[in-house]
Amino acid sequence: MNPKITRFIAEKNPATPCLVVDVDEVEARYRALGQALPQARIYYAVKANPARPILDRLVGLGSCFDAASWEEVSLCLQAGADPAAISFGNTVKKVSAIRAAYEAGVRMFVFDCREELEKLARHAPGSRVYCRLLVDNYAAEWPLSRKFGTTVESARDLMLAARDMGLDPYGLSFHVGSQQLSAEAYEVAIARVASLFTDLSAAGLDLRMINLGGGFPIRYREDVPEIDHFAEAIFGAMTEHFGNAMPDMLVEPGRFIVGEAGVVHTEVVLVSARGRTDGLRWVYLDIGRFGGLAETENESIRYAIRTGRDGAPSGPVALAGPTCDGADILYEKTRYDLPLDLESGEVIDLLGTGAYVSTYCSTRFNGFAPLAEHYI
Amino acid sequence: MNPKITRFIAEKNPATPCLVVDVDEVEARYRALGQALPQARIYYAVKANPARPILDRLVGLGSCFDAASWEEVSLCLQAGADPAAISFGNTVKKVSAIRAAYEAGVRMFVFDCREELEKLARHAPGSRVYCRLLVDNYAAEWPLSRKFGTTVESARDLMLAARDMGLDPYGLSFHVGSQQLSAEAYEVAIARVASLFTDLSAAGLDLRMINLGGGFPIRYREDVPEIDHFAEAIFGAMTEHFGNAMPDMLVEPGRFIVGEAGVVHTEVVLVSARGRTDGLRWVYLDIGRFGGLAETENESIRYAIRTGRDGAPSGPVALAGPTCDGADILYEKTRYDLPLDLESGEVIDLLGTGAYVSTYCSTRFNGFAPLAEHYI
Numbered sequence: 165m166n167p168k169i170t171r172f173i174a175e176k177n178p179a180t181p182c183l184v185v186d187v188d189e190v191e192a193r194y195r196a197l198g199q200a201l202p203q204a205r206i207y208y209a210v211k212a213n214p215a216r217p218i219l220d221r222l223v224g225l226g227s228c229f230d231a232a233s234w235e236e237v238s239l240c241l242q243a244g245a246d247p248a249a250i251s252f253g254n255t256v257k258k259v260s261a262i263r264a265a266y267e268a269g270v271r272m273f274v275f276d277c278r279e280e281l282e283k284l285a286r287h288a289p290g291s292r293v294y295c296r297l298l299v300d301n302y303a304a305e306w307p308l309s310r311k312f313g314t315t316v317e318s319a320r321d322l323m324l325a326a327r328d329m330g331l332d333p334y335g336l337s338f339h340v341g342s343q344q345l346s347a348e349a350y351e352v353a354i355a356r357v358a359s360l361f362t363d364l365s366a367a368g369l370d371l372r373m374i375n376l377g378g379g380f381p382i383r384y385r386e387d388v389p390e391i392d393h394f395a396e397a398i399f400g401a402m403t404e405h406f407g408n409a410m411p412d413m414l415v416e417p418g419r420f421i422v423g424e425a426g427v428v429h430t431e432v433v434l435v436s437a438r439g440r441t442d443g444l445r446w447v448y449l450d451i452g453r454f455g456g457l458a459e460t461e462n463e464s465i466r467y468a469i470r471t472g473r474d475g476a477p478s479g480p481v482a483l484a485g486p487t488c489d490g491a492d493i494l495y496e497k498t499r500y501d502l503p504l505d506l507e508s509g510e511v512i513d514l515l516g517t518g519a520y521v522s523t524y525c526s527t528r529f530n531g532f533a534p535l536a537e538h539y540i
Numbered sequence: 541m542n543p544k545i546t547r548f549i550a551e552k553n554p555a556t557p558c559l560v561v562d563v564d565e566v567e568a569r570y571r572a573l574g575q576a577l578p579q580a581r582i583y584y585a586v587k588a589n590p591a592r593p594i595l596d597r598l599v600g601l602g603s604c605f606d607a608a609s610w611e612e613v614s615l616c617l618q619a620g621a622d623p624a625a626i627s628f629g630n631t632v633k634k635v636s637a638i639r640a641a642y643e644a645g646v647r648m649f650v651f652d653c654r655e656e657l658e659k660l661a662r663h664a665p666g667s668r669v670y671c672r673l674l675v676d677n678y679a680a681e682w683p684l685s686r687k688f689g690t691t692v693e694s695a696r697d698l699m700l701a702a703r704d705m706g707l708d709p710y711g712l713s714f715h716v717g718s719q720q721l722s723a724e725a726y727e728v729a730i731a732r733v734a735s736l737f738t739d740l741s742a743a744g745l746d747l748r749m750i751n752l753g754g755g756f757p758i759r760y761r762e763d764v765p766e767i768d769h770f771a772e773a774i775f776g777a778m779t780e781h782f783g784n785a786m787p788d789m790l791v792e793p794g795r796f797i798v799g800e801a802g803v804v805h806t807e808v809v810l811v812s813a814r815g816r817t818d819g820l821r822w823v824y825l826d827i828g829r830f831g832g833l834a835e836t837e838n839e840s841i842r843y844a845i846r847t848g849r850d851g852a853p854s855g856p857v858a859l860a861g862p863t864c865d866g867a868d869i870l871y872e873k874t875r876y877d878l879p880l881d882l883e884s885g886e887v888i889d890l891l892g893t894g895a896y897v898s899t900y901c902s903t904r905f906n907g908f909a910p911l912a913e914h915y916i
Contacts (some may be wrong), residue, residue, distance in 0.1 A: 211864060211906050225700045232864045235907030254864050254906070256810045256824040259885060277812035279884060301866075311866050318815040341866075372885075434632045436653035439694035446687075448632040454900060459828070461837070461867065488587060488608045488630050490677075490687050490717075491837065508655060509635060522903070524830060527910045530587050530630070531611030 165470050165515060169427045172512070172540050180431040180511060181451035182536040185518050188216050189425035194225055197380070197417060200395035203402070204413040207210020207251050209378050210236040212418025212519040213426070217539035219243035222421075230416040234261035237270055241383060247271070251375075253297055253337075253416060255280060255312050262287040273373075274337060276314045281322055285329035292334035293326050294375055295319045296417075297360075299353040305381075305464055313338065314442060316360050323364055323371065335373025336360060342419060342467065344379035347397035354398065358405035365432045373412040374402075380420035384516050385468045391420070419519040428456070428467075428535075433486055436458030445481050447502060449512075452485010452492040456535045457514075458524035460494040468515040469500065476503045487530040541846050541891060545782075545803045548916050549889070556807040556887060557827035558912040563593050563892050565801035570601055573756070573793060576771035579778070582790040583627050585754050586612040588794025588895040589802070591680060593915035595619035598797075606754075606792040610637035613646055623647070627751075629792060632674055638663040650713060650751075652690045657698055661705035666711035669702050670751055671695045673736075675729040677717030681757075681840055684892050689714065692736050699740055699747065711787060712736060718795060719841065720755035721764060723773035731775065734781035735878075749788040750778075756796035759853025760892050761844045767796070797897040802833070802894020804911075808886045809862055821857050823878060828861010828868040832911045833890075834900035836870040844891040845876065852879045863906040 168186045178184070186490070197206060207230040216239040222229075223244045230253040232235040240250050243247060248267030252262070255276040266288040273288055275281045285291055290326050298313030314322070319336060328331040336357045340349040354374070361371050376398060381388040402410060434448040451457060459465035478501040484490035502512075525535045544562045556559070573582060583606040584598050590612060598605070599620045606629040607613040616626050623645030628638070631652040640651070642664040649664055651657045652672040660669055672687030688794040690698070697714065701708040712733045716725040729748070737747050752774060757764040776784060827833060835841035854877040861868035878888075901911045 213905070214907060231907070233862075233907035235904070235909065239907065252861075256860075256862055258807070258809050258826065258862075277810070277814050279812045280810055283884065310872065311860050311869055313862075314815050354615065400895045431634070432657055433634050434653070436655045438653050439690050450634065454834070458902075484632075484687050486609075486630075486632055486634075490690075493687055496686070510658065523905045525897060525903050526834075527901050527903055528590070528611070531590060531607070531609035531615065 165426070165427065165513060168540060171390075172538065173429055178429060178538060179536065180429055180468065180536060181449075181455060182429050183426055183456070183517060183522055184429060184538045185213070185215070185218070185422065185426040186540050187221050187425070190218055190422055191221055192438060193421045194222060194227060195421060195423065197391055197415070200391045201398065201415065203399060203410065204376065204415045206415055207253070207416045208421055209253070209418030210240060211417045213422045213522060214239050215522065215537060215539055218422060219245070234264045237265045237268060241268060251414070257283070259283055260286055262480060266291065272334065275322070276312055278322060278325065281326055281329065281331070285326075285331055292330060292338050293334045294335045295322050295372060297336055297338045297353070297356065299340060299356065300349065301344075305345070306345035308536060316356060317383060318365055320360060320367075324367060324369060327369055329503060333371065335371045335375060337375030339377035339378060340379045341379045342379050345381050347389065347394050349379075350376060350394065350398050351401040354401040354405060361411070372412065373414060374536055375414040375416065378416040378418050378420065380417050382419055382423040382516055385466050423516050423519035426516070426521065428514040428517040428521060430514060431507060431513060432508055432512060434508050435506050443479050445479065446484060446539060447481045447506065448484050448486060450486050451535065452487055452494060454487055454489065454492055454526045454529040455532060456521040456525035457485070459520055463495055463498045466495065466498050467512040467517060469502065470513040470515060471503055471506065471510070473503050476505070478503050486532065489530070541803065541889060542801070544916060545815065549805055549912065554805060554914060555912065556805050557825070557831060557892060558805050558914060559802055559832070559898055560914045561589070561591070561798065561802040561916050563597050563801070566594055566798055567597055567601060567802065568795045570598060570603060573767055573796060575821045576767045577774065577791065578790045579775065579786065580752065583629070583734060583790055583792045584797055585629070585794030586616060587899065589798045589898060590615050590916055591898065591913060592799060595621070595789060610640045613641045613644060617644060618856045627790070633659070635659055635663055640794060642667065648710070652688055654698060654701065657702055657705065657707070661702075661707055664762060665706055666708060668708045670711045670713050670749060673712055673714045673729070674731065675714040675716060675732065676725065677720075681719035681721070690827060692732060693859050696736060696739055700743060700745060703745055709745060709747065711747045711751060713751030713753060715753035716755045718755055719757045722759050723765065723770045725730060725755075726752060726770065726774050727777040730777040730781060735846070737816070738788070747787065749790060751790040751792065754792040754794050754796065757792050758795055758799040758892055761842050774868070798893035799892050802892070802897065804890040804893040804897060806888060808882060808884055810884050813881050819855050821855065822860060823857045823882065824860050824862060825870075826862050827911065828863055828870060830863055830865065830868055830902045830905040831861060831908060832897040832901035833861070833870060835896055839871055841872045842871065842874050846891060847879055847882065847886070849879045852881070854879050862908065865906070
């Protein structure tokens with residue numbers, strides 16, 4: 165576990181549940197990605213964790229930002245981000261949000277259908293726009309595919325329409341899904357984008373940008389390929405398809421930047437075999453699916469757990485949250501083992517929880533206050 | 541749609557998304573349940589909607605309260621509830637929460653395993669305790685079964701142990717699942733509880749209470765059996781099994797009391813066929829699964845939708861929320877039809893949203909502020 169966070173918890177003994185994030189680790193991850201993929205501009209996906217200390221640090225490092233809403237645009241501006249460094253990256257935007265962002269100086273917007281493009285033409289005239297393509301999410305642990313993106317054929321028409329509407333048809337984007345384990349997913353998507361670049365060029369429209377989205381995986385319970393592996397695959401595919409005419413490359417990492425920088429510190433509320441004789445115990449924590457661990461839905465994201473006695477004799481457990489909701493179960497099918505003498509009142513840590521935890525947290529489900537956050 | 545809420549929305553034109561709750565309707569539902577089942581004391585399940593105007597009204601009506609946490613106990617006390625009218629109804633409680641509730645005068649607690657019972661014996665000595673039995677949730681639209689409850693055999697041992705620990709072994713509870721459509725589920729559970737009453741009586745322990753839980757369904761898109769139907773089945777089963785020696789009967793309705801009293805007023809952010817030629821349009825609202833509509837997970841709860849032009853020519857839609865999360869889809873498999881000329885910027889209403897919406901809402905996922913609430 166991150167030594168700075170370990171020390172903070174030991175010294176401060178913060179009330180549980182809480183999220184502790186090492187902002188230096190955020191910086192280290194940002195720098196690591198920049199080194200692995202120096203050709204790309206990094207647009208941090210603010211939705212992964214919009215905490216001010218993270219935004220402040222990233223603004224200082226020269227990061228750009230991918231905002232999902234006007235509210236996130238506003239958070240970036242408050243942290244000192246240049247509006248020219250902000251992409252409004254949600255394909256679904258209220259007119260009021262488009263207007264507010266445009267008035268604040270934001271000039272880059274995504275879309276994936278004609279109706280959204282028409283909104284942009286009207287309320288963000290002249291802006292750079294890019295179209296999101298639908299691509300395969302097959303190897304992603306948190307897939308994103310059904311709701312967003314359009315076909316190559318439709319994107320072609322829409323980019324030409326964007327020009328006719330007085331917008332600046334800047335480029336194309338795709339998302340291979342979050343926590344994507346296969347570099348091939350990027351290669352396949354880049355090939356598809358490249359063919360559309362060629363098509364549109366033949367139609368007299370030269371695109372200048374590829375937004376590769378995010379999806380770079382982090383370590384939960386198992387090792388994942390290093391970022392260099394993805395970077396090499398991406399750069400290889402880009403070189404193969406674009407040669408010397410390399411377009412602007414954007415990436416939108418969220419989980420990769422903040423995930424491993426965070427630890428959720430939680431208390432065991434109850435441990436019980438509940439009358440079972442097969443050795444399985446139920447362990448109830450003071451945080452669950454509705455306290456921020458929403459990505460445990462369907463046991464998709466499987467966090468690593470640290471106790472004060474790792475290595476002690478252990479046995480299988482099911483893990484659940486503290487609410488009266490029957491759906492508030494973290495892991496029942498996935499095998500987890502915890503110390504045999506684990507007891508109510510003990511504190512344990514969930515690693516890799518810096519991303520998509522503080523914001524999913526409910527306002528007060530079952531009366532529980534939102535997750536406390538510490539940025540160190 | 542509720543005429544008071546219709547008028548409020550027409551007159552005030554509140555910003556979307558928001559929840560509007562008719563507190564008079566809450567009272568009407570409370571009274572209707574009391575009339576249908578006069579033998580039972582009503583413990584309102586605070587988790588369904590803990591808003592102060594609702595608690596105030598129910599305190600005034602003499603309701604008791606089922607609290608899921610110390611924080612909910614505290615909300616009830618702030619609204620003027622008598623601590624003797626509060627049941628701490630979560631089988632999973634922190635020691636600090638048990639202590640705080642006990643110190644505040646709460647004397648009724650649930651448990652479903654020995655470890656929790658031991659906590660109660662130590663930190664809430666002498667309190668009334670009741671044991672939650674595991675029962676079948678098969679006809680519930682939002683089942684609760686796996687995480688809670690114990691077997692009849694285990695409950696027998698635990699109730700005897702409770703007596704030995706100096707607690708007051710008051711009774712038994714079960715939950716047939718939320719939005720339960722079958723009255724038979726109650727009948728089966730009552731029979732099981734009754735047999736355990738008999739067993740324990742033979743062992744020298746006379747229980748005095750049955751907590752029937754909640755689960756009474758409300759109307760979403762389809763009619764559901766009237767509350768009288770459930771009340772008759774329950775009273776019939778109770779009479780059959782207990783005759784003149786009727787124990788105290790408790791019910792813990794949440795959804796039934798507040799669900800139909802609420803309407804979510806939402807704006808259509810985008811409507812698009814997204815290149816499809818089969819007539820299906822995607823409709824994106826400014827509220828989704830992470831803005832409070834968590835019960836649309838797996839399309840479990842299917843809200844009725846009202847537009848300003850119901851009856852106009854309509855066609856099939858998929859419905860999704862406003863976030864960049866691919867999981868933020870409300871209905872894709874369930875058939876919904878909306879007007880063919882539905883447009884971005886229109887407001888529509890989701891009915892039956894008074895329960896389990898305001899509290900599931902995330903603190904700020906994708907930057908969106910928590911759902912605004914209006915109690916009228």
